[in-house]
Amino acid sequence: MAGSDIPSVSEEDRGSSVVVLAALCVRYLPLAIMLAVWELVGRSGLVSQQMLPGIGAIAAAFLDLLQSGELIVNAWRSLSRAATGLGLAVLIGMAVGLLMATRPMFRTFINPLVRILYPMPKSALIPLVMIWFGLGDASKIFLIFLGCLLPVIVSAYNGARGVNPFIIWSASSLGASKDEILREIILPAALPDILSGCRTALAFSFILMVSSEFVIAKDGLGFLIGSLGDGGNYPAMFAVILSVAGTGFVADRLFGSFASHRLRWKEQA
Secondary structure (H helix, E strand, O other): OOHHHOOOOOHHHHHHHHHHHHHHHHHHHHHHHHHHHHHHHHHHOOOOOOOOOOHHHHHHHHHHHHHHOHHHHHHHHHHHHHHHHHHHHHHHHHHHHHHHHHOHHHHHHHHHHHHHHOOOOHHHHHHHHHHHHOOOHHHHHHHHHHHHHHHHHHHHHHHHHOOOHHHHHHHHHOOOOHHHHHHHHHHHHHHHHHHHHHHHHHHHHHHHHHHHHHHOOOOOHHHHHHHHHHOOOHHHHHHHHHHHHHHHHHHHHHHHHHHHHHOHHHHHO
16 A cells, blocks of 8 residues: 555654754753843843844844845855965964974974964954055955964874874884874874864854954955944844854854764774
8 A cells, every 4th residue: 555655753763853852952042042131131121222133123134135145245255265264274284283293393493483373362463464465355364374273283283292102103113104104193193183173263263254354354244244333234233243153153063063073983982
C-alpha cells in the first residue's frame, strides 16, 4: 500500500528533537530577554522612543534599507574589506607564529615588535593610516589586518611552543626533516590554539571594520551608521547596528562549527 512506504517517526527521535529545541531555546533566551527589556524601556518612557526606537520601528527601517539596496551595498563593501584583512592576517600570522616557535633567531627579531604592538589600541592608528593610505579601501584593510594579525601570531606561537619536545626529538631521530616535523607534528598539534586565535581575530575584524569606517570611509556599514545617526534617523541607525551584530554572531557560530569539525579528532582521541 502507498501509505506503508511512509517512514514513521519514532518516539526516541521525537524526544531527541524536543531536547535539541529546548536546548536552543535556553541558549538564546538571553537575546529574547534583551529585546523584551529594550521594548519595555522604550514604552515605559524611561528613555525617549526617539532615542531608543521600538523593535517594530527598527524592523520597518531594516526592511526599507533592504528594499532600497542601501544596506546590501554597504554591507558588501564592509565585509569584503573585513574578509581581505582577516584572510591576510590569518595567513601571515600563522606563518610568523610558527616561525617564531621554531626559529630562535627569527623569534629574537620579531618578539619585541609583537610585544609593543599587541597592547596598542589599533583605532589609535587611524589618523596615521589616513596619512599613509588615504581614504580608500587600503586604509581600512590595513587596520583590520593589523588588529587581527597579532592574536593569530600569539596563538600560533603558543600552540607550537606547547608541542611535546620528546615527540619532535623522536621524529627527528627517525629521519624526519624540519619541514616534515612542522607539517606533520607541530601544525596539527598547534591547530586548536590557532583556531582559537582566528576566532578572536574574527571578532576584532568586525570591531575594526566599523570603527575605521566611522572616520575614513565614504561607504560601508560604519559610515552608514554614522550618517544615519547624524541625520537623526535612529530606527535605521539601530537597524544597521543590529545587522552588524547579527552578522558577527552568525560568522562566529559558523566558524565555531568549522573549528569543531576540524578538531573532531580531539574528541575521538
